[in-house]
Amino acid sequence: MAYDGKCGSSAIVAGAGIGGLAAAAALAPRFDRVVILEKDQQLGDCVRRGAAQGAHIHTLLHGGELGLEQLMPGLCDAFLSAGAVKIDVGKNFGIYDFGSWRVNRPLGLSVLQMSRPAYEAVMRKRVLEFDNVAIQTGTSVTGLSIEKGCVRGVLIKGEQEMTADLVVDARGRGGALPRDLLKNGFGEAPESVLGIAMSYVTGRFKKAQAAGEEAKAIMVRPSSPDRRYGLVSPIENGEWIISLGGRGAVEPPLELEGFFDYARMLAAPEFYEMMEGAELIGDLHSYKIPTTNWRHYDQMPAFPQHLAPLGDTIASVNPTLGQGMSVAVFHALGLAAALDKNGLDGDFCEDYFDAAMNASGAAWTMASYDDLAFPEVTGERPENFEQIAAFSRGLKLLGNDDPEIHRLSVEIAHMLHPPHLLQDDKIIGRVMQKLFESQSAA
Ligand SMILES: Cc1cc2nc3c(=O)[nH]c(=O)nc-3n(C[C@H](O)[C@H](O)[C@H](O)COP(=O)(O)OP(=O)(O)OC[C@H]3O[C@@H](n4cnc5c(N)ncnc54)[C@H](O)[C@@H]3O)c2cc1C
Missing domain, CATH: 3.50.50.60 (FAD/NAD(P)-binding domain)
Structure with missing residues (x-):
């Protein structure tokens, strides 16, 4: 140029x-x-x-x-x-949050995953x-x-x-x-400033044999009172990088047996099932983020x-x-x-x-909306935080039913659009209706 x-x-x-x-x-x-x-x-x-954070999973949205x-x-x-692994995020990036799996469907959106x-x-x-x-x-x-x-x-x-x-x-x-x-x-x-007290432990692994050839990532995010996070992602050299996270006193251990035990305790058993049999390459690394x-x-x-x-x-x-x-x-x-x-x-x-x-x-x-759902997180909470948290839950449910809402949510999560696109009266109305239906069904 x-x-x-x-x-x-x-x-x-x-x-x-x-x-x-x-x-x-x-x-x-x-x-x-x-x-x-x-x-x-x-x-x-x-x-x-x-x-030093470079030892931990880095997803490029x-x-x-x-x-x-x-x-x-x-x-x-x-x-x-250089070996980046292309993952179809709609189809092959499994996300467990708000107590259940998000629906997977192709959305024509990918990430190039590497260390x-x-x-x-x-x-x-x-x-x-x-x-x-x-x-x-x-x-x-x-x-x-x-x-x-x-x-x-x-x-x-x-x-x-x-x-x-x-x-x-x-x-x-x-x-x-x-x-x-x-x-x-x-x-x-x-x-x-938010006091989030997060800790991460991460290792690079030889892929588990049973994992198959298709590039898949999986993430488990807890709902309070649970505090345990997990993310498995394929990277260059046919390896996996696996990060476990925790909040406050709930910290992933920095030794291998404890690392696997912690993964077994995540909210979704599929996480441990996927990583079982993976072999650690090198050391585990920890990182703490107080604020x-x-x-x-x-x-x-x-x-x-x-x-x-x-x-x-x-x-x-x-x-x-x-x-x-x-x-x-x-x-x-x-x-x-x-x-x-x-x-x-x-x-x-x-x-x-x-x-x-x-x-x-x-x-x-x-x-911060994600962090503030945990009551011990310090910092300013919007007055209508309960409504915001309910909206996120409802949006996920609606996205599971409606591919266009799913696509919009994923595109916003990947920073292709600003989050305020979701503050549309029609979308808000449909999310509220979905929440009402799910509560009535429970
Ligand atoms: C555990 C963990 C996981 C993460 N996962 C992700 C993820 O999945 N996806 C994502 O997008 N982001 C992730 N991040 C965030 C990401 O690491 C940062 O947002 C990103 O690195 C910011 O880039 P930066 O260049 O601003 O800072 P950095 O990448 O931190 O770079 C700062 C640079 O400045 C240099 N430097 C510092 N002081 C001086 C000085 N006095 N003189 C000269 N050089 C100096 C440092 O050596 C370094 O090279 C993660 C962070 C952590 C802690």
Whole structure:
């Protein structure tokens, strides 16, 4: 792609995770030079320290896949060549929630499933095919250099300045942007926080012999008082990745026998039946998520110009719905659109934040409704939360009967449409009717 000279000569992206790579692909056609600064020394195709969550199942939603394809045409073929497994989500992705299985039927919608390090490796290779993009590893961004309200660049190796026309902060959930803004006199961003106390344990497995050839994934989500989650998914090399989750004191064990025992206790016995006989490759890995956070940078009284936070730096939601990578991709698309409309000035910041906060907001709404159904989860509950929870239950029942509602719900879950499409009077009426029928039948 040719540089059209519109936006500036150089851009820095802090962080070479999924968000940083997507951002670099968005910036490459719009700047002379894009440098990604990554604190990890080695970026291979295995789990690394700066993205330790990469040991756990990472599903790339269909919306995220389409977004990446827009940023890097041909990327999906590259995923497939690297061993991604294509799963028909309507037909072959079994979901157990609200105490029963969702109906499976073909919906013409698929996901390309692989491990997180494998997604990253393919994306990194493709990003480096832009001849104006470089990745500098072993380089920790330690701060921002800001002059008269405008970012001039970043600080690396202590106080050494590296200048750029635009800085994208994709340092992830634990990144230091809040600290840097405070230090530079911008104050604190208002923040939405939910105390979710989730824990995950995951392993890669040799597929169980009895599993058959067809690519199938299966997910079990608990209804309170149960707290146990499970997800089996095929990935590259003919392997499975299996994640178990729990809430509060209910934690999946980090040893193999306990892992299988825990899987046996999930609400749907089909989960254990599917994974029984799978052989662990390597170790089990654990990850704990005490809180989910959405930082409203757009609501700060002042925000530095020429700075764009992106991906988990803005919001990190409970990953059970698999949204985080797709949201980062939508941020990158929003960045490209805001740059094309304004360059780096005018309404760049406002337009970028509109797009980014929309994407994060959609993910936050869906994920937090799921979390808030558990009474111990702390955070703000909408006053009509009981109605919202009943609606989700009823929508599932209606979707089981009606393929068009099923399709719409799945497309929204895959972030192809905003969730507010469901707030349609006709749909609400039919969901309520369905709930009434199911309660009368019980
Ligand atoms: C258990 C678990 C399961 C998940 N499952 C899914 C899923 O199924 N689907 C999905 O879409 N998402 C999932 N997610 C969320 C997903 O991991 C994130 O949303 C996604 O990685 C966000 O990308 P990012 O680039 O913003 O941050 P990250 O991927 O975390 O990348 C941040 C990068 O910044 C680097 N960095 C940090 N500090 C510095 C610094 N000072 N200087 C330079 N570099 C720095 C890090 O090393 C890292 O490379 C899951 C998360 C967890 C915890």
